[in-house]
Amino acid sequence: MSRVVSARDAEWPRRLSELGPYPPPGRMFVEGSRLPPDDALVVAIVGTRRPTSTGLRAAQELASDLCEAGVVVVSGLAVGIDAAAHRAALEASGRTVAVLGCGLDVDYPHRNLRLKQRLARSGTLVSEYPDGVQPARHHFPRRNRIIAGLSDGVVVVEGAITSGALVTARLALDCNREVFAVPGSVRNPMAQGPNELIRTSLAALVTSAADILEELAPGLAAVSSPPTFTEPLALSFEEEALLRALDDVPLSLEHICSSAQLEPGAAAAALSRLELRALVERTLAGYSRAAPRR
Numbered sequence: 001m002s003r004v005v006s007a008r009d010a011e012w013p014r015r016l017s018e019l020g021p022y023p024p025p026g027r028m029f030v031e032g033s034r035l036p037p038d039d040a041l042v043v044a045i046v047g048t049r050r051p052t053s054t055g056l057r058a059a060q061e062l063a064s065d066l067c068e069a070g071v072v073v074v075s076g077l078a079v080g081i082d083a084a085a086h087r088a089a090l091e092a093s094g095r096t097v098a099v100l101g102c103g104l105d106v107d108y109p110h111r112n113l114r115l116k117q118r119l120a121r122s123g124t125l126v127s128e129y130p131d132g133v134q135p136a137r138h139h140f141p142r143r144n145r146i147i148a149g150l151s152d153g154v155v156v157v158e159g160a161i162t163s164g165a166l167v168t169a170r171l172a173l174d175c176n177r178e179v180f181a182v183p184g185s186v187r188n189p190m191a192q193g194p195n196e197l198i199r200t201s202l203a204a205l206v207t208s209a210a211d212i213l214e215e216l217a218p219g220l221a222a223v224s225s226p227p228t229f230t231e232p233l234a235l236s237f238e239e240e241a242l243l244r245a246l247d248d249v250p251l252s253l254e255h256i257c258s259s260a261q262l263e264p265g266a267a268a269a270a271l272s273r274l275e276l277r278a279l280v281e282r283t284l285a286g287y288s289r290a291a292p293r294r
Contacts, residue, residue: 002031002104002131014038019149020175025128028146031104032124036072036097036150041217044074044147044172046165047081047157048190053281054248055081055158055190057291058182060088062155065209067094069220074099074150076143077119081157081165083112090122099147100127101139108135126150144168145175153178153216155206159193166193169203179203180212185248238262238270243279243289250286 005011006027013035017024028035036042043066045059063073063085073089075082077098089096098119102108104127107116119125128146129139144167148154154172156179159165169179181203184191197203206212213220235243238260245251245259257267271287274280281290 002029005030005035011035013150016146016149018175019145022145022171022175024149025146027128029104029127029130030124032120033095035124035126036095040072041070041220042072042074042151043212043216044151044154044168045081045085045157046075046147046154046168048159048163048165049078049080050190051080051084051158052188052190052248053288054184054291056084059084059157062157062209063088064092066212067092069209069213072097074147076147077109077112077116079109079111083115086115086119086123090118095123097124097126097150099143099150100125101129101143102135103127103129103131103133105131106134140164141167145171148172148175148177151177153180153212155180155182155212156194156197156203157182158184158190160189161192161196163193166197169197173202178215180206182206187247188249236270238266239274242267242270242274246280246287246289248288250283250288252286256287
């Protein structure tokens with residue numbers, strides 16, 4: 001059951017009235033847990049609907065680690081990076097808020113219906129649109145200003161230069177929020193947005209939740225658990241050459257053989273061994289380096 005929250009209510013976060021040049025929402029329709037209080041540390045994780053496995057893993061690990069530090073994770077319930085951040089927050093028993101660009105009763109995006117139902121039970125759903133309002137293109141920039149406004153900082157994991165994630169980052173800057181970006185491969189078109197934010201000094205480069213906490217809450221960063229390290233794997237000459245040739249985006253076997261200077265038969269056999277060891281991922285588009293596992 002949803003409720004209406006306005007600036008006159010105790011649940012209204014002061015952040016939502018501090019959106020810089022943008023008008024604050026007049027009211028919010030909320031379902032689930034209460035909106036984050038003013039003393040909560042809130043971080044938005046946003047990104048593309050077409051992520052790489054590396055991008056998905058980055059979003060999951062950032063959300064999980066931030067929640068373990070007591071941070072509230074905000075995103076937009078979109079397919080891809082947004083959904084990965086919400087799911088990881090829920091699995092970490094953390095607090096997460098999904099901001100929608102339609103009425104709370106509208107099943108959009110349909111692929112995330114089960115996730116939306118979980119958020120209604122264990123998280124928070126928010127929209128400035130009443131029930132029955134369908135998603136529309138012009139709703140999402142307005143939705144993104146609320147994502148930025150609810151947050152102390154916004155993290156862009158993957159996204160093209162013209163993506164909604166980059167729009168959210170620019171809105172966050174206009175609202176005087178911190179912006180962070182996860183760097184990616186120059187061969188990954190979905191890394192162009194974060195890389196450009198970093199190149200132009202509009203975002204701080206981050207590779208872990210500790211980097212974000214160090215900027216927003218140094219006290220939390222100091223007590224967060226240190227990373228664990230594993231012994232290096234024993235690799236053959238062919239396997240080492242292939243890992244150097246691979247990237248976050250899928251590459252064809254022909255391209256990989258050329259870069260690694262290996263015969264196709266030897267390369268295919270070594271790639272199969274690496275796949276069994278979860279170091280390589282194979283899709284219809286080709287082979288890519290698997291995202292690192294903790």
